[in-house]
Amino acid sequence: MTKGDSRAPPTTTLRLTINGKVTEVPRAPDRKLLEVLRIELGLTGAKYGCGEGECAACTVLLDEVPVLACQTPIGQAEGRKVTTVEGLAVHGRLNPAQRAFAELGAFQCGYCTPGMVVGATALLRSNPHPSEEQIREALNGHLCRCGGYTRILRAVRRAAEASGDAP
Amino acid sequence: MKEGRPRRPWERTDPAEREYFDLLGDGLVVQLLARPQGISPGGGWSPPVGGAWLHLGADGAIEAFTGKVEVGQGTRTALSLAVAEELKIPLDRVVLHMGDTDLCPWDMGTFGSRSMPDALPPLRAVAAGARQTLVDLAAARRGVDRKSLEAGDGEVRTRGETTGITYAELVRGLRQVVTVGLDTPVISASSWVQAGHPTVDPRDEDVVTGRRIYTSDLHRPGMLYGALLFPPSYGARLLSADTTEVGRREGITVVRDGDFLGVVARNPREAHRAVAQIRAEWKAVPQPSEAEIEGYLRSHPSQGEGWDLEKRTVGDAEGNLRKSPIRVEETYRTAYLAHTPLETRAAVAEWEGERLSVWVGTQTPFRARKYVAEGLRIPEEDVRVRVPATGGGFGGKHGGDVALAAARLAKAVGKPVQLTFHREEEFRHGYFRPMAIIDVRAGADREGHLVAWTFHNVNAGAAALLPPYRIPHQMVDNVLSDSPLPQGPYRSLAAVANNFARESVVDELAALSGRDPLSFREQNLGDDRLLDVLHLAVEKSGWKDWVPAKGRGHGLAIGHEKQGRLATVAEVTVDARRKVRVDRLVSVFEAGAVVHPENLRSQVEGAAVMALGGALFEAIHFDGGMILNPRLSEYRVPRFSDLPRIEAHLLDRKDLPPAGGGETPLIAVAPAIGNALFDATGVRLRSLPLVPEGTVPRPGGRRSPKRHP
The missing domain is CATH 3.30.365.10 (Aldehyde oxidase/xanthine dehydrogenase, molybdopterin binding domain)
Structure with a gap:
């Protein structure tokens, strides 16, 4: 029985709140949040892109802070609210960042989009009216190999205009 | 469309034998077979090249089929838009099946900027042919001259009137196949009302909600995860590999077939860790350096x-x-x-008896099918390659290497297996x-x-x-x-x-x-x-x-x-x-x-x-x-x-x-x-690159040699 084996009877579990739902997963120090979300919980919105925190395709929110799920030990999520891209829309209503990305077609292959949208959401919540420079800085960790940055910038600006003060 | 698959891939089946309606339901099929129908000199059915087909269901569903795939270049929407234009229906009523080798027309691959020249004319032709057939059906039903009728908003109606008979109603109880040619008259670009204009497909909402399923997101019942042992350098040959210790571990299956060596585990992390613990000896071959x-x-x-x-x-x-x-x-x-698509190579393989389904992010599903079938020594007809949403290709996802490897692993363990490359594997073992x-x-x-x-x-x-x-x-x-x-x-x-x-x-x-x-x-x-x-x-x-x-x-x-x-x-x-x-x-x-x-x-x-x-x-x-x-x-x-x-x-x-x-x-x-x-x-x-260090050298000076990171 190896450490971190998902099927092993857990000696201890830890409690996570993901998109408002409480769930228990085995406590394993070497397991990353991304693996738990994608493999154990079937929340595949956050993507694997590099495994070293260079692409931000795995971005989720811990409380209101965007983190790289591929670098986040599962224990760090304990007692905090995890929000994945699947949890951004409320009752099927897209949040302003999601709506702006969809309306402007601010994606091509779409693989970076969940991380990008989560990152943009965090930015707009902490800074509802970011300058272009602030958007570039906040999202600089996010790679889009399709090169869709021009349209993504436009989408975040539109989301800021649309969201007013209540994203 | 119903779950299930044809007895044989449709593009390898004589059109008269295709069970279109068993899978798609009653209705009308319009097909374009770009190569003349017939038996090839080799004896087998000669696959049509650049064909397309389209099904109008009695339930209102409209499904079109092309061998091209979508890897982020946007052709799914562009091609659907052209079908919607010809059929005079909203874009989101068109379901476009792409790159499914059991259902779709044969295609060489999605490369060379060929999607529009190869796939657009056949899709426009079948959609236009469907529109004309619908008008004929309505004319026959009403006993009027077809010239007095027109198609619009998913209906056929008398010119000038606002209501008519829906397409679904017109094809109710039908099991009719119409074959059209590339010369079918289509709506000219200057008269387009949907195509050629800014459009958003509301279904793309699944990208921003995280619901769009890429190959690496796929989960099949009982699915396990694979990882492969790769040579440390190009051309290196495997001399020996000791897998006894790794193979004894619970939940780990070692799969070896000649130089192919992989493991299957309950999650990707365990699979990769097990591979890293295999003691392998390699014989490297000399390779030129960057300077040479x-x-x-x-x-x-x-x-x-x-x-x-x-x-x-x-x-x-x-x-x-x-x-x-x-x-x-x-x-x-x-x-x-390096292409560096954000989604690395990925495949999910699942066997049902002797027949294989493999979902893979490939730009060449039909070539991948051939590669997989030859690698496994099984008939191509038994392999179904399907291409889910794919996180970028850029020319880097030709072929079927990862599909074949996943199929071998799945065969060995008797369960579906997902194989997704780590980023470093994508760099080292692509091209x-x-x-x-x-x-x-x-x-x-x-x-x-x-x-x-x-x-x-x-x-x-x-x-x-x-x-x-x-x-x-x-x-x-x-x-x-x-x-x-x-x-x-x-x-x-x-x-x-x-x-x-x-x-x-x-x-x-x-x-x-x-x-x-x-x-x-x-x-x-x-x-x-x-x-x-x-x-x-x-x-x-x-x-x-x-x-x-x-x-x-x-x-x-x-x-x-x-x-x-x-x-x-x-x-x-x-x-x-x-x-x-x-x-x-x-x-x-x-x-x-x-x-x-x-x-x-x-x-x-x-x-x-x-x-x-x-x-x-x-x-x-x-x-x-x-x-x-x-x-x-x-x-x-x-x-x-x-x-x-x-x-x-x-x-x-x-x-x-x-x-x-x-x-x-x-x-x-x-x-x-x-x-x-x-x-x-x-x-x-x-x-x-012009400025690998970010700076332009002084005139006359030589650029500093490339520095390795």
Whole structure:
């Protein structure tokens, strides 16, 4: 029985709140949040892109802070609210960042989009009216190999205009 | 459509035997079989090439089928839009099945900007044929002349009236197949009301909610995860591998078949960890270093199976070069590049008895099927390749290597297996854009006319090899090499390298002959469509209003390829420490009639960014058959911080057939930037990447050797 084996009877579990739902997963120090979300919980919105925190395709929110799920030990999520891209829309209503990305077609292959949208959401919540420079800085960790940055910038600006003060 | 699969792939089944209606339900099928139906000389059913079919269901469902795939280039929406246009229905009523080898027409693959030229005409024809058949059905039902009826909003109605009979109602109880040809009359581009106009597919909402399922997101009941043992360097052979300890571990299955060695585990982390713990001995083979690579490629010619060769000899290039008063003789180079799609290679394989289904992010599903079937020694008909949403391809996802490996692992454990490459595996065990070495000698007369041109490309390929300029004396060719690094297709392939060399040399000649880059090109161009995009780029960029300033430069470049025409203007700043910033890129692209303008503009914008990476800093480094920068922290791709102001303009030519737009928008970016850097500094850079360290060397100084990260 190896450490971190998902099927092993857990000696201890830890409690996570993901998109408002409480769930228990085995406590394993070497397991990353991304693996738990994608493999154990079937929340595949956050993507694997590099495994070293260079692409931000795995971005989720811990409380209101965007983190790289591929670098986040599962224990760090304990007692905090995890929000994945699947949890951004409320009752099927897209949040302003999601709506702006969809309306402007601010994606091509779409693989970076969940991380990008989560990152943009965090930015707009902490800074509802970011300058272009602030958007570039906040999202600089996010790679889009399709090169869709021009349209993504436009989408975040539109989301800021649309969201007013209540994203 | 119902779950299940045909007895045999439809494209391998005589059309009369296809069980369209058993799977799709009652209704009308309109099919286009581009190759004449019949039995091939070899005895088997000869697969139609470039065909399409479409089903109108009695339940109102409208499903179209194409062998092309969607890897981010936006053709799913563009092709659906063309079907919606012909059928006069909203875009989101069209369900387009792409790249499913059991259901879709055979197709060579999604590359070479072929999706619009290959798939659009057949899809338009079957949709138009369906519309005509629906009108016929309504006319028969009402006992009126078909001319008194028209289709609109999913109904057939009497002209001028607002309600009629729905398509679903018209095909109720039918099981009818209609075969049409490519000559079926379609709605002309100038009359389009949906296609050619800005459109959003509401179904794309699943991208922003995280619900879109990519191959690496797929889960099948009982699915396990695989990982493979790879050689540490190119060409290395496995001498021995001790798997006894790893194989004893619970939940780990070792799968070995000759040199193929993989493991299956309950999650990807355990699988990769188990592979890392296999004690393997390898025999490496000598490989040239980066410093030796140019000599190696020049001295190792190859037949290069599957690669294009081109040669043009006109007049006496050698003799006229000698006589030209203005001459340039230079060698241009481009580095090996990695595609780096954000989704790495991935496949999920599942066996049902002797029949295999494999979901894989591939640009060539039918070639992947063949590869998998041959690898497993099973009939192709028993392999179904399906292509889910795919996180980028850029030419890097041809073939079926990962599909075959997943199938072997799944076979061994008797359960579905997902195999997703780690990023480092994607770098090390894919293939690269070929390095290019291009020897150019060009001459002009004192009036600025191009006179003589020799252009010799080593290794990179023939794309965009031929000049669009009127040059009386030419000797143009390419040769292929036995590359020590695996190389293959890449978005726009050699067109970037060839166009970089050509458009830089043209700039050099313009400067030497004392002419400005614009009038020199105008004077020598032999292509009106290129002149049109050039003039629009000049206008949109404000080229003629440029005010020279210290440390600033602007450059332009043009190019044509795959029936598309591109002009790009670049503006750069080089600061006091020689650091380069690209401030602005303005591209004008013409690709015939535009089907999906917002998507095409998005492609042009994205292409500018991808091309910017290869122009400024992207390069694969290697030694001893090993990749030295196989991580995103070491192989730099463009980020927001690199982003210039990008302006993409389309020249819509409704009188010309739509051409593909995924590739050509890259090809003028590097030379435009190189020309702008020359304008700013007087230094001519002749290798891509232009500024791997971010700075332009001092005039006369040599660029520092490439530094490995």
